[in-house]
Amino acid sequence: MCKKCFTKEYPKFNSTEEFEVFLKEFDEKIAKSIIFIKQEKYKSDIHSIYACENCKTIWWLSDPDNHWRGYFMKAINAKNYIDDDERNGKILKYGCLLIFLILTIFIFLKLIS
Ligand SMILES: [Zn+2]
Numbered sequence: 810m811c812k813k814c815f816t817k818e819y820p821k822f823n824s825t826e827e828f829e830v831f832l833k834e835f836d837e838k839i840a841k842s843i844i845f846i847k848q849e850k851y852k853s854d855i856h857s858i859y860a861c862e863n864c865k866t867i868w869w870l871s872d873p874d875n876h877w878r879g880y881f882m883k884a885i886n887a888k889n890y891i892d893d894d895e896r897n898g899k900i901l902k903y904g905c906l907l908i909f910l911i912l913t914i915f916i917f918l919k920l921i922s
Contacts, residue, residue, distance in 0.1 A: 813842035
């Protein structure tokens with residue numbers, strides 16, 4: 810990893826303090842070696858894209874907001890992270906649907922017996 814980039818990725822910001830530590834490093838590097846590219850939407854996620862001018866690494870930043878913990882990661886890792894998140898969401902959705910179906914069948918069988 811190059812020295813002008815970030816040495817650490819944050820899959821989420823665990824606390825305001827952690828985010829502030831990150832922001833401090835970010836402020837020192839932005840406009841010097843790290844440049845803003847654009848805002849982008851990927852699936853249901855909206856984030857800012859930054860690039861390192863030195864090593865061309867692409868970084869995705871999502872600010873924490875209320876319950877959302879945000880993240881700061883290399884593009885490839887952030888993408889995988891969002892894909893995983895969406896997959897987990899789907900599993901949860903279909904899992905709940907399945908339990909609901911089983912319960913309905915169970916109640917129905919109870920009623921007709
Ligand atoms: Zn770099």
